[in-house]
Amino acid sequence: MIISDRMAGIQPFFVMEVLSRAKALERQGRDVIHMEIGEPDFPTPPLVIRHATEFMQRGEIKYTPAAGLPELREAISEYYRDRYGVRIASERIFITPGASGGFLLAMGLLLNEGDKVLLADPGYPCYSNFARLFGGIPSLVPVDASTRFHLNSEMLSACWDSRTKGAVIASPSNPAGAVLQPEELKRLVNELEQKSAFLIADEIYHGLEYDKPSPTALTFSDRVFVVNSFSKYFGMTGWRVGWLAVPANYIDDAEKLAQNIFISAPAPSQYAALASFTEANLQELERRRLVFQERRDFLCENLQKIGFSVNAVPNGAFYVYAECSRFTSNSLDFALNLLEETGVAVTPGKDFGKNLPERHLRFSYAVTFDRLAEAITRIRRFVQCRS
């Protein structure tokens, strides 16, 4: 069997084991609360669907330019101006098939065989695998609550070596749901610029912040790569549409690569996304953000009451990364038993890296308040038998 070496380095997601067991239980008629899930429970906003439907009625659903619909690139450029107060020329914005497409483009542009990329551990597991795809070497930097599970500029310097070419950062982060402070983001950006290294900033949870809104990394430099998506805040997961902002001197190469590896992002999704920036839609999204915030408060408080430790209170995304070492030294087993006995599905720490994963679980609050309350009741009962 011919198989590339990179495949040996790519682990399947452990949550898939949880998910497949959850589905089996559901087929037996069991009620499962899905707190393992990485997508908002809200449906696509109605205005977005209406826009997509109108477009589809025209029937002319053709390839768009590789870089995306010019009017969508323009709308995103205006969004940067209105929301963040930064000017990003629309030519620097590439519409991609989800954030995944943004990472393919960015890493394809940047990485050679053997190049090291610094990543926070715990972190989103696909970063490592995107790097491996292009011959890169993920270099995992352990982070904990002391830096709210973020890399900082000191860690960058401490872990740097001659093969390190850049870093990926994420704010709000996954799994910890933590927002980087603007000063710290600025320091990271400056540090990497000084090293002539690349920075890819994953901003796909932007908009889902519960203290104050984050600045984009583009505020501090025109030389960073920013990945964003319509999936999370904009509620459009299944549509697979996102974007990548590139430095101006990468425009031609990004276009060349996009032509080759995507042809274009899906046209109905691009037209649908155009409706995202209307005032009425942004109001709907704000309403949803407040619902998430209420759930965050409820979940954090109750997990802690039960005996989980939430070492860095999350202020973004829709996840709580909780320590479960009071109950177990094997969070994967714990997750599988919790599911089996109570029907609550959560994601084991193992999916997020090698840094104490056995002590952590990720709880997603992309479920309704009622279900969240029911989950808390079930989890409380479950751990009581274990204390």
Added chain:
Amino acid sequence: MIISDRMAGIQPFFVMEVLSRAKALERQGRDVIHMEIGEPDFPTPPLVIRHATEFMQRGEIKYTPAAGLPELREAISEYYRDRYGVRIASERIFITPGASGGFLLAMGLLLNEGDKVLLADPGYPCYSNFARLFGGIPSLVPVDASTRFHLNSEMLSACWDSRTKGAVIASPSNPAGAVLQPEELKRLVNELEQKSAFLIADEIYHGLEYDKPSPTALTFSDRVFVVNSFSKYFGMTGWRVGWLAVPANYIDDAEKLAQNIFISAPAPSQYAALASFTEANLQELERRRLVFQERRDFLCENLQKIGFSVNAVPNGAFYVYAECSRFTSNSLDFALNLLEETGVAVTPGKDFGKNLPERHLRFSYAVTFDRLAEAITRIRRFVQCRS
């Protein structure tokens, strides 16, 4: 500027130069006939749009499983049974964001740094670039009308060396529009199996054949990778949905890789594609195929009358790859002048490789019959001044 070595090997498409000049002319009010285009002129079939619209009204447009909607994988499996008489388990079928996604998956699974991949020249330029993306080395094999612009098993053996790991073949092909004879396809499949090499068969123009339908490479082996798409025959370019059939022992790895690099193909497009296999839709596609065939006949006959040579009469896809050496030794200049003077846009041979590109042009007949007739009138006038 940090830029990966692979980018230097990836050429922009010359047709983009043609296209951008065509758009400039259109902005000046000129009428342009777009024969450079690689997508059907027909709109998405109405049944497909209706199905997508119904799905979207539900609002629940979420990630699908990474491998795709189970019912779509099942429908494709049934299509293989009904159309080709081969049994392909639905688990072997991965739904991808267009054929592009299929190539990303297949080459990501197969290629290591330095692995050589045999490709016919002229051929679809992205094959080389997909290979380069993963550190592979495209090994271009010159082909001509004597093999109807296809690789054959003798060429494989002649060009093989210790670093060669496999080959990509395409039937119907682009740019030549030529269908591989079943016996030759079988010989290629056997030859590669004997060498324990991989074969990726690009079947995205399947269904658009004008002599008899092609067998799929899956007829001759369960160990080939087959890329297909809803773009061309099924008329769904802008939706970005296709599939990859993998050998059974690659299922787990393909799933792992798909989870990481796509999350999933766009959900509205997957639901839309489900309507493709209904009897009423297949009848509509057959009607369209006959329209293409009529255009093919007209275009081939008239290009030859004018003085172009069509050295291998195309019997598939929607392209004529014509030799223009009677008029020019620089087909790129010729294409740009033709556009400037007559408003007919065609694709220069340079986009398809290094094998006599300056003597060839690709004419697409994805334009209405009237426009095709008008194009012939304009081209005739243009070359008359040059003979």
